[in-house]
Amino acid sequence: MKRDVYCGQVIKEQVGRQITLCGWVASWRDHGGVVFVDLRDRTGICQIVFKPETGKVYELGRSLRNEDVVVVTGELILRQPGATNPRISTGEVELIAAQATLCNKADPAPFLPSSHEPVSEDVRLKYRYVDLRRRPMTEALIFRHRVTKLMRDYCDEHGFLEIETPILYKSTPEGAREFLVPSRLSPGDFYALPQSPQLFKQVLMVAGMDRYMQIARCFRDEALRSDRQPEFTQLDLEMSFVDREDVIALVTGLIRRLWSELLQVQLPERFPHMSWQEAMDRFGVDKPDTRFGMELKDVSETAAQTDFAVFKDAVASGGCVKMIAVPGGGTLSRKQLDELTAEAKQFGARGLAWIKLGGDAGAGNMGGPIAKFISPALQQTLRTATGAADGDLLLAVADKREIAWRVLGELRLKLGRTLGLMNESSWNFLWVIDFPGFERDEATGKIIARHHPFTSPLDDDLPQLESDPLSVRAKAYDLVLNGVEIGGGSIRIHRREVQSRIFSLLGISPEEAEKKFAFLLDALRFGAPPHGGIALGMDRLIMLMLGRQSIREVIAFPKTQSGTDLMTQAPSPVEPAQLADLHLAVVGLPPHGQAVPKHAAAEKQP
RNA sequence: GGGGGCGUAGCUCAAUUGGUUAGAGCAUCGGAUUGUCGAUCCGAAGGUUGCGGGUUCGAUCCCCGUCGCCCUCGCCA
Numbered sequence: 001m002k003r004d005v006y007c008g009q010v011i012k013e014q015v016g017r018q019i020t021l022c023g024w025v026a027s028w029r030d031h032g033g034v035v036f037v038d039l040r041d042r043t044g045i046c047q048i049v050f051k052p053e054t055g056k057v058y059e060l061g062r063s064l065r066n067e068d069v070v071v072v073t074g075e076l077i078l079r080q081p082g083a084t085n086p087r088i089s090t091g092e093v094e095l096i097a098a099q100a101t102l103c104n105k106a107d108p109a110p111f112l113p114s115s116h117e118p119v120s121e122d123v124r125l126k127y128r129y130v131d132l133r134r135r136p137m138t139e140a141l142i143f144r145h146r147v148t149k150l151m152r153d154y155c156d157e158h159g160f161l162e163i164e165t166p167i168l169y170k171s172t173p174e175g176a177r178e179f180l181v182p183s184r185l186s187p188g189d190f191y192a193l194p195q196s197p198q199l200f201k202q203v204l205m206v207a208g209m210d211r212y213m214q215i216a217r218c219f220r221d222e223a224l225r226s227d228r229q230p231e232f233t234q235l236d237l238e239m240s241f242v243d244r245e246d247v248i249a250l251v252t253g254l255i256r257r258l259w260s261e262l263l264q265v266q267l268p269e270r271f272p273h274m275s276w277q278e279a280m281d282r283f284g285v286d287k288p289d290t291r292f293g294m295e296l297k298d299v300s301e302t303a304a305q306t307d308f309a310v311f312k313d314a315v316a317s318g319g320c321v322k323m324i325a326v327p328g329g330g331t332l333s334r335k336q337l338d339e340l341t342a343e344a345k346q347f348g349a350r351g352l353a354w355i356k357l358g359g360d361a362g363a364g365n366m367g368g369p370i371a372k373f374i375s376p377a378l379q380q381t382l383r384t385a386t387g388a389a390d391g392d393l394l395l396a397v398a399d400k401r402e403i404a405w406r407v408l409g410e411l412r413l414k415l416g417r418t419l420g421l422m423n424e425s426s427w428n429f430l431w432v433i434d435f436p437g438f439e440r441d442e443a444t445g446k447i448i449a450r451h452h453p454f455t456s457p458l459d460d461d462l463p464q465l466e467s468d469p470l471s472v473r474a475k476a477y478d479l480v481l482n483g484v485e486i487g488g489g490s491i492r493i494h495r496r497e498v499q500s501r502i503f504s505l506l507g508i509s510p511e512e513a514e515k516k517f518a519f520l521l522d523a524l525r526f527g528a529p530p531h532g533g534i535a536l537g538m539d540r541l542i543m544l545m546l547g548r549q550s551i552r553e554v555i556a557f558p559k560t561q562s563g564t565d566l567m568t569q570a571p572s573p574v575e576p577a578q579l580a581d582l583h584l585a586v587v588g589l590p591p592h593g594q595a596v597p598k599h600a601a602a603e604k605q606p
Numbered sequence: 607g608g609g610g611g612c613g614u615a616g617c618u619c620a621a622u623u624g625g626u627u628a629g630a631g632c633a634u635c636g637g638a639u640u641g642u643c644g645a646u647c648c649g650a651a652g653g654u655u656g657c658g659g660g661u662u663c664g665a666u667c668c669c670c671g672u673c674g675c676c677c678u679c680g681c682c683a
Contacts, residue, residue, distance in 0.1 A: 027643075027644080027645095029641090029642050029643065029645050029646095030639080030642095030645095031639060031640055031641065031642065031645080031646090032638070032639035032640060033639075033640030033641095034640045034641060034642080035640095035642095036641075036642050036643065036645085038643070045643095047642085047643070049641085049642095051640085052640080065633095065634085066633075066634095079641090080641075082641090083641055083642080083643090085642090085643055087643080088643085091643085108616065108633060108634055109616085109617090109633080110616055110617065110633095111616080111617045111618090111632095111633085112617080112632080112633070114644085115617080115618085115632070115633085115644085116644070117617070117618050117619095117631095117632075118618075119617065119618075120612090120613090120617090120618085120675075120676090121675070121676070122613095122674070122675045122676085123616095123617075123675095125675090175682080175683080176681085176682055176683085177681085177682085195682095195683095196683090220682065220683090221682095222681055222682040223679095223680080223681055223682070225677085225678085225682090226676085226677075228682070346609090346678090346679065347679085451683080452683095478683085485683070487683095488683060535683090537683085550676095560674085560675065560676090561675075561676065561677090562674085562675085564674095566674095566675090
């Protein structure tokens with residue numbers, strides 16, 4: 001071991017001692033007689049001074065360039081007064097080089113980790129090892145380590161066992177599209193990579209493990225987003241003999257500890273709970289951002305009395321009219337309103353009605369194309385119902401309930417962002433509970449499980465499972481932070497007859513259920529305790545804790561939006577012999593050897 | 607699969623209405639410089655304007671195609 005101390009951790013107490021530092025040249029300044037080198041490692045930076053009287057060591061110091069790797073030994077001294085650098089933690093000391101070894105001369109880096117200039121993301125991803133030397137990235141990985149460590153400690157203190165579950169798993173084509181892995185030993189058969197360890201953790205409860213946790217990798221072959229990767233990490237939990245509030249209390253405690261120890265923020269002992277129904281009615285989404293108001297108001301009754309046909313027809317045909325009041329929105333231009341309308345149409349609305357309060361129409365009046373259809377008395381009712389005043393803007397959607405929720409929910413978020421209504425420094429946690437257990441698939445008309453088919457219905461709603469399945473609520477819960485879903489879970493079904501009723505409701509025949517979930521159904525027969533759990537999205541959680549804009553900023557080696565790894569060039573073609581071993585043939589593409597990896601086509605010739 | 611944005615030197619960006627030899631900062635290379643810390647000064651080198659085609663006397667600029675990255679809808683808890 002060459003190193004005595006990390007660059008960022010040398011302290012004044014070590015002044016006068018001979019110490020050895022190892023690291024990368026973060027910057028160099030040659031003043032002819034004296035050369036300064038900033039040496040960087042994962043902890044920070046320490047200034048090295050090379051002086052002419054050291055001969056060869058000085059000459060080596062002069063030759064150092066950015067990102068060279070060196071080991072330097074020398075005396076740590078206090079800097080001269082006035083020569084200190086308050087911008088780095090070690091700015092009051094410096095190392096006078098007495099010996100130095102150049103471990104590896106570096107080629108000029110594609111970009112400099114110490115530069116303040118932003119670098120385009122594809123370049124960063126291609127040279128990720130350089131990118132990870134940048135302070136924000138190093139800090140993100142260190143922070144991530146602290147989060148997982150704390151989670152493991154917390155779970156350990158609460159009696160959880162960390163148990164690994166298989167990555168090579170059985171295909172269960174419910175939910176997201178799966179990644180498949182061909183089996184060499186069973187020609188023609190495939191494993192799937194798990195979307196989550198859901199069924200294994202339930203089986204572990206049947207096995208009597210009582211409390212299971214895992215920092216689990218999950219795989220989903222779906223479109224990517226700034227908050228979605230094809231492989232991502234969850235804190236996966238499952239507990240036996242618990243009910244909803246037990247899981248919620250445990251996770252609340254974990255989150256409070258994370259915020260307290262890693263962010264020095266004290267969160268309330270209990271996070272607000274909100275039913276799914278209330279979330280939709282007030283915010284239009286099942287993961288409300290409660291950092292600002294502008295809530296949805298149902299004005300169907302009033303709207304039906306107006307002379308505006310769109311409103312009357314919507315209500316008459318079983319739909320509704322919902323509004324949001326945009327504070328100060330009266331100043332929006334016609335162009336901006338047109339853009340909002342276009343946005344509304346993108347989310348499924350046929351149109352967007354708007355009313356300006358006061359302004360050109362005069363104090364206490366309403367303006368805009370539909371104002372004339374609303375009598376003064378009804379105008380007053382709308383003002384009261386929406387809480388809007390002169391200078392504000394009312395946006396209205398008249399449609400089916402689901403469309404009105406969606407459109408106004410999305411517009412609310414967009415306007416909240418652009419108008420700067422959100423308090424960026426607040427942490428609004430929220431448990432959303434009482435989700436509907438089932439919904440109707442728009443395309444097929446079939447009843448489908450909203451969460452997954454092993455979610456237990458609320459005991460009170462069980463009697464109406466067959467008569468009115470869409471009214472059945474589930475023992476499911478989501479944890480929402482500032483409008484982002486960071487976790488979700490449920491109490492599971494532990495009785496086989498209830499599971500059978502659910503399968504039958506979902507149109508899954510006993511034979512089909514047997515084929516897909518035999519092991520789980522077996523397990524439920526052989527002594528299943530009541531159990532439930534939750535999974536927290538690690539990547540999103542850490543992204544939010546650090547205030548980053550994308551989960552790629554908290555993942556060491558993320559993939560691009562097209563699922564490629566720019567550093568390793570995965571995925572890539574494989575040798576014909578490999579395919580033959582797996583009894584696979586690639587069809588529908590140019591013959592092997594002509595097929596060029598998509599991302600390689602634009603590569604420049606060397 | 608649909609919509610949008612971007613692509614110029616190793617990196618970050620300029621380049622008038624389509625007009626002469628495509629510029630700057632940082633990095634790199636050479637030189638100067640004994641207290642800097644985003645060092646400074648002098649000099650040099652560095653370009654198939656992602657790729658292919660088209661329009662034009664002339665294309666970084668306009669058009670078509672294609673590849674890549676990002677955002678977004680669908681999709682996905």
